[in-house]
């Protein structure tokens with residue numbers, strides 16, 4: 001550890017102690033070296049004793065800077081490992097970061113795109129439109145077609161900050177793992193997942209590629225608009241995309257002011273989410289309110305605008321199917337089916353006791369139905385299901401964690417827009433239709449439709465392939481005949497060798513017994529032993 005890392009380590013420990021974060025783990029669980037270090041080296045008292053632990057953690061992370069703030073934001077969605085109070089407090093984290101100089105942004109853009117700025121943009125606003133922990137956004141106009149765009153530039157030096165903070169976080173995670181009570185939080189895995197997320201966010205080419213795919217999926221749709229990306233002007237550190245105008249989805253007052261149909265908007269949020277997951281298997285997984293806007297146009301038929309496609313999730317066919325069937329079974333209160341589906345999908349081990357698992361799910365989930373159906377949260381249903389399944393050794397499925405997090409966002413957003421939103425009523429027909437399409441004639445037709453171009457392409461090769469395979473089969477049959485004859489011969493030889501061996505043994509024993517009785521017979525038996533032994537040995541070869 002270099003001197004800078006040591007200083008940073010010191011600052012982190014100092015901050016955590018000042019906010020009394022260490023008190024979240026009872027002292028009796030601490031290994032003695034940690035207790036000693038706390039007393040002798042890090043003796044600062046908790047200055048915020050009267051505040052709840054969630055709030056103290058939020059304040060500590062805000063003090064520690066953007067990398068920690070983003071970690072807190074990510075953790076706020078992990079209700080499987082944090083208590084409700086802590087998760088809700090972390091959800092309030094805001095990354096307010098000072099912008100970096102516009103001139104620095106220009107230098108980075110010119111370096112990345114390999115051209116002077118005025119060759120690309122006829123106007124460029126040096127004052128940033130927005131500044132976040134990883135990147136900063138500037139408005140500009142393209143020379144080529146006069147289009148209004150925004151230019152996203154990665155913060156200078158952020159990679160080093162991330163590298164050093166992450167490696168220190170990993171050290172803390174390893175220390176935390178020594179405490180049995182903290183081990184259940186799986187600190188090392190959490191930090192590794194966080195590192196992966198940050199690395200993805202640092203690559204703007206990936207963000208552009210995700211955006212282009214999402215835009216294609218919703219081409220011409222009236223529910224969601226994704227801005228256009230200028231891929232020839234995209235680089236790892238710089239991204240150029242169409243500028244959008246809209247009302248932030250969290251600004252409900254402005255939405256009401258322009259006469260937006262909030263019920264329809266809320267329902268569309270759910271539809272867009274389910275469409276992305278089930279139709280496209282590709283969903284925007286960073287749907288926090290800062291990334292979702294509502295178009296100014298036709299508020300009675302409102303359209304979402306989505307930005308920041310840095311994090312996306314994908315589900316495979318099986319995951320989708322099990323997920324849809326799980327939801328349907330759950331809302332039909334068929335817990336046996338829910339348990340069986342978890343086993344069939346391989347999410348829990350095959351030897352899981354389905355009856356016990358069913359009972360556990362019933363215990364946890366039945367109270368959810370105390371509420372009217374319209375108020376039940378899908379996200380919390382999933383949280384509860386996965387938490388129960390984890391007790392039955394369910395492996396963490398990153399794609400499902402991402403989905404659960406997005407679902408919580410979508411629900412929160414929908415209920416903020418229209419508190420009476422009945423998620424189940426909106427989603428049920430969608431899911432039922434989807435599950436129906438996966439089985440029966442429609443599914444068969446779809447499979448044939450999808451596979452037929454491939455079959456057509458391979459068809460001319462078929463006669464040759466069939467001929468070669470038949471030849472191969474014949475050769476295998478011949479080889480098999482030869483091999484089985486060889487095997488039989490070997491078996492016979494082994495048996496004969498065993499027979500000679502036993503004979504030789506018997507002669508040897510008899511010769512030993514008759515050694516003092518009759519020397520001639522003894523010599524004959526010894527000779528016989530040698531002959532039989534030699535014959536047995538020959539058979540073995």
Ligand SMILES: Nc1ncnc2c1ncn2[C@@H]1O[C@H](COP(=O)(O)OP(=O)(O)OP(=O)(O)O)[C@@H](O)[C@H]1O
Nearest residue numbers: 130132134135137150227241242243244290307308
């Ligand atoms: N295409 C766009 N048109 C208009 N404004 C935009 C556009 N893209 C981004 N912005 C503005 O810039 C802000 C930051 O953009 P973005 O969310 O992409 O950055 P970020 O660094 O990934 O932030 P975070 O990860 O915290 O969400 C947005 O909240 C929005 O106000």
